[in-house]
Amino acid sequence: xxxxxxxxxxxxNLRIYQIGILLLLFGLWYLGTNxxxxxxxxxxxxxxxxxxxxxxxxxxxxxxxxxxxxxxxxLWVTLVETMLxxxxxxxxxxxxxxxxxxxxxWADIFDPYIKGANAMPRVILAPIFxxxxxxxxxxxxxxxxxxxxxxxxxxxxxxxxxxxxxxxANARMLGANNRQLLRxxxxxxxxxxxxxxxxxAVGLAFVGAVVGEYLGSASGVGYLIHQAEGVFDINxxxxxxxxxxxxxLVLDWIxxxxxxxxxxxxxxxxxxxxx
Numbered sequence: 001x002x003x004x005x006x007x008x009x010x011x012x013n014l015r016i017y018q019i020g021i022l023l024l025l026f027g028l029w030y031l032g033t034n035x036x037x038x039x040x041x042x043x044x045x046x047x048x049x050x051x052x053x054x055x056x057x058x059x060x061x062x063x064x065x066x067x068x069x070x071x072x073x074x075l076w077v078t079l080v081e082t083m084l085x086x087x088x089x090x091x092x093x094x095x096x097x098x099x100x101x102x103x104x105x106w107a108d109i110f111d112p113y114i115k116g117a118n119a120m121p122r123v124i125l126a127p128i129f130x131x132x133x134x135x136x137x138x139x140x141x142x143x144x145x146x147x148x149x150x151x152x153x154x155x156x157x158x159x160x161x162x163x164x165x166x167x168x169a170n171a172r173m174l175g176a177n178n179r180q181l182l183r184x185x186x187x188x189x190x191x192x193x194x195x196x197x198x199x200x201a202v203g204l205a206f207v208g209a210v211v212g213e214y215l216g217s218a219s220g221v222g223y224l225i226h227q228a229e230g231v232f233d234i235n236x237x238x239x240x241x242x243x244x245x246x247x248x249l250v251l252d253w254i255x256x257x258x259x260x261x262x263x264x265x266x267x268x269x270x271x272x273x274x275x
Contacts, residue, residue: 029055053238061239071243077220079247081137081209085144086201086251092145093152094194101160102186118154122146122208126215135216144208148201152194159193160186195259202251206244 033054065071100107126143133139172181213222221240228236 026055051234053234057235058238058242061235062243065239065243071221071224074220074224075243075247077137078206078209078213078222078244081140081144081212081220082202082205082251084137084141085208086148086205088141089145089148089205090152090198090201093149093197094156097153097156098160098186098190101157101190107157114150114153118150123211126212129212130216135218140209140212140217140220143212144205147204147208151201151204152197155193155197156190159190195255198255198259199252202255203248206248206251210244 029052033052100110122143125146126139129139129142133142209220210222210225213220214226217223221244225237225240228234228240
């Protein structure tokens with residue numbers, strides 16, 4: 001029984017399980033694309049390597065990028081585009097979400113326009129943004145903004161609208177004015193919704209930046225991926241994808257750390273179960 005308790009997933013061995021799954025995935029990738037080992041899906045292992053790349057060559061490409069310094073300029077461009085899209089989209093979504101959440105009349109007026117804009121496939125706007133803003137950073141930020149804004153806006157809007165009427169009534173009975181209600185009632189209610197959306201918004205900001213670079217640019221990780229696809233260099237494509245994934249996880253971790261600092265009053269899932 002003690003052995004079963006040790007291998008049962010929990011907080012103490014969480015990292016072990018996560019690293020183990022990662023190693024398992026890379027192991028299967030290596031076995032499936034190694035020319036000396038029969039491939040699982042293909043009669044010829046070389047075909048598997050052509051379609052899925054080879055992990056050792058992908059790792060070598062990443063090492064060459066960082067060791068030679070080639071990747072830093074491209075990565076900086078992508079990160080700047082991502083952070084600008086993330087920051088501007090978050091601030092705009094938070095501000096407009098609060099405004100319409102607190103102004104039902106204006107919310108009803110803008111409702112069909114907001115829903116229509118949200119239903120539009122934003123990726124098709126990328127060529128239009130390139131015509132408007134050029135092939136530089138601005139067009140990528142604009143595309144990322146459209147992806148981030150709506151997910152933050154709808155979460156903030158919903159968080160404000162779901163404030164308990166009883167809490168509002170009690171706060172007004174205690175003499176709270178509109179500014180105090182915003183600071184002490186509406187914002188705390190919306191913050192849990194905001195951070196839930198920010199975890200998704202980080203990835204969407206990356207999507208906007210990379211798609212914009214992919215469609216037209218002279219720098220950025222998306223540009224490197226597009227160039228590699230043009231010559232069927234699948235290893236470089238996977239190297240770029242893994243690099244973007246790693247930095248997206250880092251940004252998501254940063255958002256999580258900020259959430260823990262600002263949401264100290266909110267009980268965690270584990271704490272709730274113990275209570």
